[in-house]
Amino acid sequence: MDVTTDPSAPWLIAGLGNPGPEYARNRHNVGFMVVDLLAERIGGKFKRAGKAQAQVVEGRIGPPGPLNRRVVLAKPMSYMNLSGGPVNALRDFYKVPVGNIVAVHDELDIDFGTLRLKLGGGDNGHNGLKSMTKAMGSEYHRVRFGIGRPPGRMPVADFVLKDFSAAERKELDYFVDRAADAVECLVIEGLERAQSTYNS
Numbered sequence: 001m002d003v004t005t006d007p008s009a010p011w012l013i014a015g016l017g018n019p020g021p022e023y024a025r026n027r028h029n030v031g032f033m034v035v036d037l038l039a040e041r042i043g044g045k046f047k048r049a050g051k052a053q054a055q056v057v058e059g060r061i062g063p064p065g066p067l068n069r070r071v072v073l074a075k076p077m078s079y080m081n082l083s084g085g086p087v088n089a090l091r092d093f094y095k096v097p098v099g100n101i102v103a104v105h106d107e108l109d110i111d112f113g114t115l116r117l118k119l120g121g122g123d124n125g126h127n128g129l130k131s132m133t134k135a136m137g138s139e140y141h142r143v144r145f146g147i148g149r150p151p152g153r154m155p156v157a158d159f160v161l162k163d164f165s166a167a168e169r170k171e172l173d174y175f176v177d178r179a180a181d182a183v184e185c186l187v188i189e190g191l192e193r194a195q196s197t198y199n200s
Contacts, residue, residue: 015074040074
């Protein structure tokens with residue numbers, strides 16, 4: 001089911017990750033990578049967001065006319081497992097309906113580079129989603145970026161906090177670009193259209 005809200009209401013696109021240069025290229029930070037690219041596309045620079053523990057870029061996505069959407073791109077600066085607080089503070093500040101919130105995050109249960117878009121659902125053990133759902137309920141959109149499962153017996157925590165492999169890095173820019181396209185499609189044309197185009 002698609003969520004229909006006031007077309008003039010802003011969208012809040014939250015890329016999930018951990019702040020700090022040591023985490024920047026980790027698998028867990030792919031959400032940050034996607035919103036960084038979206039910010040680049042709209043010509044914005046991230047800045048501190050008032051009292052919210054986050055960095056934001058405000059802008060618009062979509063063609064001129066009725067499909068043009070106001071967006072707030074956000075990177076919570078609270079560490080992954082506390083993402084809900086900053087996202088909820090931004091939701092209140094910008095008066096964003098929960099159905100207009102998109103979490104962009106890494107997903108262990110999907111092969112590397114595969115995308116899945118959905119509305120609502122569980123957190124599947126993802127601490128960022130767990131925190132967001134606790135703060136505002138589960139009825140927000142998710143753009144799930146597959147990172148695959150850890151090899152052998154490597155603990156999940158170690159795997160997500162490692163950089164992508166050399167082989168993955170060769171394709172990473174392409175997949176991040178595709179995920180940014182999927183976010184734009186979701187915001188402009190709705191979930192069904194985005195799912196039929198990008199879910200693989």
